[in-house]
Structure formats: structure tokens, C-alpha cells
Amino acid sequence: MRAASELGLRTVAIYSQEDRFSLHRTKADEAYLVGAGRAPVEAYLDIAGILAVARDARVDAIHPGYGFLSENPEFARATREAGLTFIGPEAETMRLLGNKIAARELARAAGVAVMPATPALPADLAECRALARGLGYPVMLKASWGGGGRGTRVVTDDAQLGELLPVSRREALAAFGNDEVYLEKLIERARHVEVQILGDHHGTLVHLFERDCTVQRRHQKVVERAPAVFLTGAQREELTAAALAIGRAARYHNAGTVEFLQDADSGRFYFIEVNPRIQVEHTVTECATGIDLVKAQIRIAEGARIGTPESGVPAQADIRIGAHALQCRITTED
Template sequence: MYQRILIANRGEIAQRVIRACREMGIGTVAIYSEGDRGAHYLELADEAFCVGPAKAADSYLKIANVISAAEVGNVEAIHPGYGFLAENAHFNEICRSCNIDFIGPTPEAMAKLGDKNEARELARQAKVPVVPGSEGLITDEAEAMKFAHEVGFPVLIKAVAGGGGRGMRVASNDLALKSALQQAQAEAEAAFGNGAVYLEKYIERPRHVEVQLIADHHGNVVHLWDRDCSVQRRHQKLIEESPSLSVSDKTRNEMCESAVRLLKASNYTNAATVEFIVDGDGNYYFIEVNARIQVEHPVSELVTGIDLIKAQIRVAAGEPLWMKQKEIKQNGHAIECRINAEDPAKNFQPSPGRIERLFVPGGYGVRWESHAHSGYVVPPYYDSMIGKLLVHQPTRAEAIACMQRALAELRVDGIKTTQPLHQEILSHTAFVEGRIDTTFVERTFV
């Protein structure tokens, strides 16, 4: 087992990894930018090094600076968290070339599954259902038009790299397709340095259901069941829950088995999430693989009782999986609300600034994951999420009631947050009855 690990990230996920390492008796090295200097969570690490100015491009994304911190900190492994360099195959390769383990998949598997077009082909080979899409990359308008007229509008333009909804556009006619194609390519190039896109048939009002998996270096792959992430705004998840109401038990089992086949076919190791969309008839289709731990991983932890961060570390260190698939059960129902420093009343305008008072809810079945505290200054340079509020109860109805109570208790004074929107969503009849899809928030609240 490792003696020291560097966490190549910030905020909530850095704190989460530091806590897991401490429980495992592993030393930790944190990194921070000038924008995060003085953050309280850094005090939990054994050492912390500044890696550059506030802007992520000059600090958290600066590979040379992160590797220098790892070498000075004398670590044996790097945990990338999510975002920043977590799915950067080049960074992954550099870590390994410096004799530092990367707590994640191999660079080859990451590159293969990180390219959505190649991942779709792998899915087809593994007999995993995929949304009808272009055979390869779309390089010009003529190709895009030809595909759109073959499958019929609307179509979805998707970047082959990255995630988080960037480089995605929906087009419903020829004119919209021309404009959306240019926008998607430009956005993907700016966000990921790769403007390549492909097209898919757009499934209207789908549910977004994903499967959490963990794979070791000995050929073992298990799934930790499903999460429903349909409550979104502009492809950004707001609420996640497990299990999903949108699939039957039969479909759930088939979907999870499909995800396992896909990871085995790609020789994948460590944590991954395989994402699907589900149409109105209950058919599911593969959309992409996230080759990292995800923001919503605690939802799966709550219903399975498995600590995914510890599992990642053990697998990276070469340990075989200690649990069999038949031993992993979904117990009860878990819900997560992402609390973002944004103002829903002003088109989700970012709301950085000082948190004057933070009162965190508690009680049976409530979990709060956050690096924020009273007096914390939310910087304007990074993702706006300041915390994740989770509940776990025997039934979905009880989980909703518990979350409503916890949201009512939560106090974040000094800045605007998405808390009021979550309260509205949790009280809406459509959410309570499970009649939601990925367009629900924008149709109902925005």
C-alpha cells in the first residue's frame, strides 16, 4: 500500500480523498493555487504546495507544476479527483513515466474511452446498445446534412472529447444544424483543445441513467448499480438518486451487465461510470464513459456501503477486488443535491463571495460533503459547487421527505445558492411521482 499520495485537485473532492487516506493510514500532499491559499481543508493534509496563480490554466492544469509538487512531496501515487487533469491521458502517462502511480485507468484505456466516437465503436463490439449516430467524425456541413436527413431531425452534435455538456448542441432543421455545428466545434476546441464532433439521433425527453463500476488489475469488474441523473440544466446535473425509477429491475440488470462488458472489452481498471439515456419506451442506449470518479459517487456509496475512494486506492495499489458482484446490494434510496454558488433567479448567475454564516443540516441519514465554512470566500475562478447534500433512507418517499427537511435547515448566508431551486424541485408533483427527464428543469423552472 502507498505511504504518500498527492491529490491533484481542490475543494470538496480534495478533502474527500484526504479523509479516505487518513483513515487508511496514508500520508497526503495537497496542492493549491493562490486563489485557494488559506483554505481550511489544506490543513488536513500532511503537506501542501502552491502550484501557481489563481487561474486553473496556470495552476491546477499546469502539469509540470503538479509533477514538481509530487516529486518534492515524495509521493508514490497521484489521485486526480474529477475535473482538471482527471481525464487527461497525457498527464496520466507523464505520472507513470515519473514512476508515480496514477489512481485511475491506464492512459491507453483513458484515451480509448475518452474519445466518444471510439467508445461508441467499443460499445457496439461489446453488444451494448448505442444511439444511432454517424459512423465517424463529422468534418463538414455536407456530411452533417446527409446524416441528419437519413435519421431524421432532431439530431445531437457532440464533441468527442471532454464532458460536462460542452460541445453539445441540438438541431431541429437545416439552418439550425449549420449554426449549431460551428458553435459546437468552436466550444469543444476552446474547452478541450479538440474541436472534433460526431452526430447522434436526438432522443427527446430522455432519462439519464448511469452505472458506477470498479475494476481491478486482475480481470475483475463489478458494478455498484445505477444512478438517475435526469434532473439537469444545460446538461449539468443538479440532483442524482439511486436507484432509478425510470427502469425496471430487468432493464436495470441488463444495463449494469452491459456496462461491465464494456469495461472488460476495454481492459479498464479503477473507477468508471458508464452513462446511458433511456427513452419513453424503456429502451436504453450507451452515450459515454467517465474514466474517473464522479461528483455524485457518494450516492452509490450510500446504497451499497462501499467507499469508492478507498476502493480506487486499493485497486491502484494492485489489490484484487474484495467483493463479489452477488454481494453488492442496493439498500434503501439515496438522493444528492448539488449546492452551487449561483442565483437561479438571475439565470444561474455565478455568486462568488464570502459566506458569512454556514449552518449544516444533520440528523439520521444526512451527509454533507463540502470544503466551505463560515467565513470562506468562494473564488470566482472555478466550478461553482460549494457542497453536496445527501440523504439515505429506506424508501424514496422517506428520502424526499428527509431531503426537504435538510434543505430547510441548510443556511448559506452572504451569497446566493441553488438551494431554493432544489426545494422547489423536491416539492414538485412530477419529481415526487418520478415523471422527470433531462428537460424537466428547463421546461418547469427556468
């Protein structure tokens, strides 16, 4: 909302009944209840209801934020079919990258190393255990769709796989509407590093360097910092080049994040996934580079070219890290 306001754009917010006193409602120029009578999560997943508000309020574009429908290709498609601008990647790109197994194949085809993993796990537990032994314990059990650590579990043996597999499937189904899961080899001394990318609709794709998000609890990021101080110049160049290769292979538009694990012992990088949206931690990159990512998203959606003053994003050679930035999150648990 701040970015839109500074660009001279009026804003329309939606809120669930439980969020009627939230700050975003009062910060927007207009605000409307969505999903009346529904639980908060259901309200914010109500595509038809959201588009009805957009139509009635005569909006021109929808920014999906970084949760709920932000990675939903059907929402992006429905928004564009309603004649509105979706401030994010194309629905087809989201569909491709939203499935971690398909994204891994794209990365492999682009020449980027990927973590050894299984296909989507079958229903038969014996087959799942055979696949796990083929990878070699310990492994990570992960949801094929979505992010945020939902459905993720560390598995150390056959017995634990039998115990955690149904739990992971239920969690993935509740969070993403799909219970597909797979196994990935676990690196026990790993660093989690992600690269911010930004692409326009004229064929230009740039990176805004990396963020270190190694400090996590229950697979949720707790501390984010930029730059990743442990990287050498050569490693940073290798990492960002890999992120751009994946982005180009996906014909990526707007803001996204390409995530990697680095083996702390060998120094090797492995692709994990792409988050086809702006992330909570985008402000770390904004502080480090001086580039307003949300303003850039809006301008790019309007047709601006990266490298021009209209986009607010310099050419790649002129994007630099000018500061160190740190973000710490407060999370709730039960």
C-alpha cells in the same frame, strides 16, 4: 483526503493562487502552490508543475480527482513514467474511452446498443447538414472528447446547425483542447442512467448498480439518485450487464461510470459514453451500497483484489443496495 486519512496515508494537495483559502488546502497534511502566475484552470492543467510538486514532496501516488486532468491520458502516462502510481485506469484505456466515437465502436463490438450517430463532423457545413438529415432532426451536437455537457447543443434544423456548430467547436476546443464534434440522434423522452463500475488488476470487474441523473439543466446534472426507482429487476440486470460488457472489452481498471439513455416510451437502453474517472456523484453510490469508492480506488491501485477484505469491495454477489440516496447540486450560471 478523508479516505486517505482513514487509511493512515498522508496527503499532499495542490492549489492555485485563487484557491489559497480553499478548504482542501487546510485539510491536507501538506499543500503547495501550482501554476504560479497562471489562471486557475491553466494552473490545474500544468502537468509538469504538478509532477514537480509530487517529486519535491516525495509522494507515492496521485489521485486526479474528478476534474481537469482526471481524464487526460497524457497525465496518467506522465505520472507512471515518473515512477508514481496513478489512481485510475490505464492511459491507453482513457485514450480509448475518452473519445466518444471510439467508445461507441467498442460498445457496438461488445454487443451493446448505441444511439444512432455520425462520425466526427467534417469542416464543410453542407456535408454536416447532409449527415444531420440522414440521422433525422432533432439531433444532439456533442464534443467527441471530454464530458460535463461542454459543446452540447440541441439542433432542430439545418439553419440552427449552421448557427450552433461553430459555437460548439469553440466550446469543445476551450474545454478539451480539441474541437472535434459529432451528431447523435435525440430521444425527446429520455432517462439518463449511469452504472458505477470498479475493476482490479487481477481480472475482476464489478458493478455497484446505477444512478438516475435524468434531472438536468443545460446538460449539467442537477439531481442524482440511487437506485433508479423506475427500473424493473429485469431492466436493471440488462443495464448492469451491458456496463460490465463494455468495461471488460476495455480491460477496465479502477473506478469508472458507464452512461446510458433509456427511451421512456420503449424502455430500450442506448450506450452514451464512459467517464474513465470517479465522478462528483460517487457519494450517492457510496450511501446506497455502503462501499467507500475512494478508499477502494486507493486499495486497488495498491494491488488489492476485489472480493477480499483488503479491497473493501465485496464479490459481485455480495454487493447490494441497502438504502436510497439523493444528491442535489448547486450550480452557478452567467
